[in-house]
Amino acid sequence: MEPETHLPDPASPTPPLAPEAAAMPAAATSDVPAEAFAPRTDLAQLTARTQAVREQIGQVIVGQQDLLELLLTALLADGHVLLEGVPGVAKTLTAKLLARTLDVPFSRLQFTPDLMPADVLGTSIFRPAQGDFEFRPGPIFASVVLIDEINRAPAKTQSALFEVMEERTVTQDGTTHHMTTPFVVLATQNPIEQEGTYRLPEAQLDRFLFKLNVGYPTLAEEIQILQGHHSGFGGTPLEKVKAVLSASDLAALRQQVGRQRVEANVLEYIAKIVGHTRAHKALYLGASPRASIALLNGAKALAALRGRDFVTPEDVQFLAAPVLRHRIMLTPEREMEGGTADEVVRAIVQSVEVPR
Amino acid sequence: MLLLAAGPAPAQGPTAWNRLAPPRADTSVAAPLPPPSAPAVVRRPAAARLRELRGQHDLQYVEVREEPAQASFWQRLLRWLWRQLTPAMSSQGGKKAWDVFFYGLMAAALVFAVLKLLQVDITRAFGRAPRGLPLAYEVGQENIHELNxxxxxxxxxxxxxxxxxxxxxxxxxxxxxxxxxxxxxxxxxxxxxxxxxxxxxxxxxxxxxxxxxxxxxxxxxxxxxxxxxxxxxxxxxxxxxxxxxxxxxxxxxxxx
Structure with a gap:
């Protein structure tokens, strides 16, 4: 994971809340009892469950802590995730591992240029004996759907995902089929410069809660990967990873996330950041209100993951790039100058005053 | 004209020449012209018929576009400009002026492209602020250095x-x-x-x-x-x- 992709400003990086700030005993500095300033919602179950997921995935994946935290955030916020990175950086493996830790139906789709919408959604088959049509659900009918190399299919097939990703339903022959809960799409793609790929439609990109850039591991992490492969040739097998979170558990955790507190000034802060994307001179297309909602939901889930029952501007800043980078379009001039969406998001975050 | 001068071909009935000639199987061969001694008859269509033909729309080969009775100011201005420019452009001097204008335009486009590639903001040279839509709200509302x-x-x-x-x-x-x-x-x-x-x-x-x-x-x-x-x-x-x-x-x- 490239650290700069998740940090609003390399000059003032904003990693997760310092553990000592969250858990430090108050008696060390003042007479204020520690329990006086503590979450009013019991987050113990959420912390324990998500920690179990982290541990399971950590058996196989080296490093990528930010990536893992953001994937869990998306899972708790009921959002889909687009993972982008060059081949060989464990995008698909991470998504598969996350799916394995959940005790829910899982399916995997390899997108290819000749894939048709019916191959994804399903199709109606005539039954001669009954004289009617029967709907055969496609592989999209699962709780966790891994779409590998999503940008290898043309826009026609990708647009088949619009309804199911946003409304969690599939309409075929006038009949609407509802997806089970949870329904999470984890899609991977190579950067658009690679051979044989198509750019995803903006409408589809907007349906992803986060776009996460998966970068190369650090030197120490790569050495650790090599050591694992050298000693065990492949490290821990995938089968050792157990399911530790059921659908009902996840639904309960999501309900808890929905009850997170968000102060009015923090709501305004989110609205200002997203609003700035619509007025920025380097942007041809700004983010939609769906982006504001995504930023809010993501921040609530992240705050819960970090042991708080309220959202801080820190959470919003941390998620600004993953939420906004795929929802904005640079002007042709800025693209010609070599600018990136992350740079613009960083500049926007820097231009908005933190509420306090 | 040749046909008119030569007179009408006999519509029907045998001529003396035809009568002398033996019958032929090949009918694709054109009939010979009447002897030159025959007097030329010039046919003149009736004036009334000519007027009638001239009035028919199908025989109007040059379409004359009628100007709209109520032309707008913009249309009249364009028409006037076109009338002024047409003679000038067709003259030798006009052609030269057009060449100068065209090459000037090409040079300006080249300079613009170079400035863009070099990322030079020429709008600042004229004292204009960079573009950017105004925001509907204040970014900074409180300054801790001014608070009591x-x-x-x-x-x-x-x-x-x-x-x-x-x-x-x-x-x-x-x-x-x-x-x-x-x-x-x-x-x-x-x-x-x-x-x-x-x-x-x-x-x-x-x-x-x-x-x-x-x-x-x-x-x-x-x-x-x-x-x-x-x-x-x-x-x-x-x-x-x-x-x-x-x-x-x-x-x-x-x-x-």
Missing amino acids: FGEAIAQAEAAGNRRLALRLGYLQLLKQLTDRDFISWQPDKTNQTYLRELAASYPAGRLAFAELTRQFDYSWYGELPLSADLYQQARAAQQQLAQQLAAAAPGRAQPA
């Missing part, structure tokens, strides 16, 4: 708004840290950023500030209601750190 904290905290306490009073106390601490050069104040920085800056510039105050930051976060962002006792304890902790900072040597803030 003592008075504001006293007012908040008098109004029973302990949450606001604790917030103002925390902002006062941030101002003190900035004034003492322990942190570098920027509107976009979060509390955790200041905590990291303080850890580098004044490690002795790090733990106390971390706890006060936690209290502020829970009280302000977490909307935690504060009892009088809890407020007094938290406020005392803020004042304790303020005294500690006042006694410390000035720092040298470094961005975290």
Whole structure:
């Protein structure tokens, strides 16, 4: 994971809340009892469950802590995730591992240029004996759907995902089929410069809660990967990873996330950041209100993951790039100058005053 | 004209010449012209018939576009310009002027492309501000360097708004840290950023500030209601750190 992709400003990086700030005993500095300033919602179950997921995935994946935290955030916020990175950086493996830790139906789709919408959604088959049509659900009918190399299919097939990703339903022959809960799409793609790929439609990109850039591991992490492969040739097998979170558990955790507190000034802060994307001179297309909602939901889930029952501007800043980078379009001039969406998001975050 | 001068071909009935000629099987061969001694008959169509034919729309080979009776000002202006330019453009001088204009336009396009590639903002040369839509709201609304904290905290306490009073106390601490050069104040920085800056510039105050930051976060962002006792304890902790900072040597803030 490239650290700069998740940090609003390399000059003032904003990693997760310092553990000592969250858990430090108050008696060390003042007479204020520690329990006086503590979450009013019991987050113990959420912390324990998500920690179990982290541990399971950590058996196989080296490093990528930010990536893992953001994937869990998306899972708790009921959002889909687009993972982008060059081949060989464990995008698909991470998504598969996350799916394995959940005790829910899982399916995997390899997108290819000749894939048709019916191959994804399903199709109606005539039954001669009954004289009617029967709907055969496609592989999209699962709780966790891994779409590998999503940008290898043309826009026609990708647009088949619009309804199911946003409304969690599939309409075929006038009949609407509802997806089970949870329904999470984890899609991977190579950067658009690679051979044989198509750019995803903006409408589809907007349906992803986060776009996460998966970068190369650090030197120490790569050495650790090599050591694992050298000693065990492949490290821990995938089968050792157990399911530790059921659908009902996840639904309960999501309900808890929905009850997170968000102060009015923090709501305004989110609205200002997203609003700035619509007025920025380097942007041809700004983010939609769906982006504001995504930023809010993501921040609530992240705050819960970090042991708080309220959202801080820190959470919003941390998620600004993953939420906004795929929802904005640079002007042709800025693209010609070599600018990136992350740079613009960083500049926007820097231009908005933190509420306090 | 030739046919008119030669006179009409006999419509029917045998001529003397035809009668002399033997019958032939090949009918594709054109019949020979009548002898030149025959008088030429010039046919003249009736004037009335000619007028009738001229009036028929199908025989109008040149379409004359009728000008609309109610041409707009813009249409009249364009027509006038076209009438003025047409003779000028067709002259030798006009052609030269057109060439100069065309090559000038090409040169301007080339210069524009080069300036764009070199990322030169030529709009600034004419004193114009960079483009950007105005925002419908103020970005910065409060400046901690202009606030009278003592008075504001006293007012908040008098109004029973302990949450606001604790917030103002925390902002006062941030101002003190900035004034003492322990942190570098920027509107976009979060509390955790200041905590990291303080850890580098004044490690002795790090733990106390971390706890006060936690209290502020829970009280302000977490909307935690504060009892009088809890407020007094938290406020005392803020004042304790303020005294500690006042006694410390000035720092040298470094961005975290």
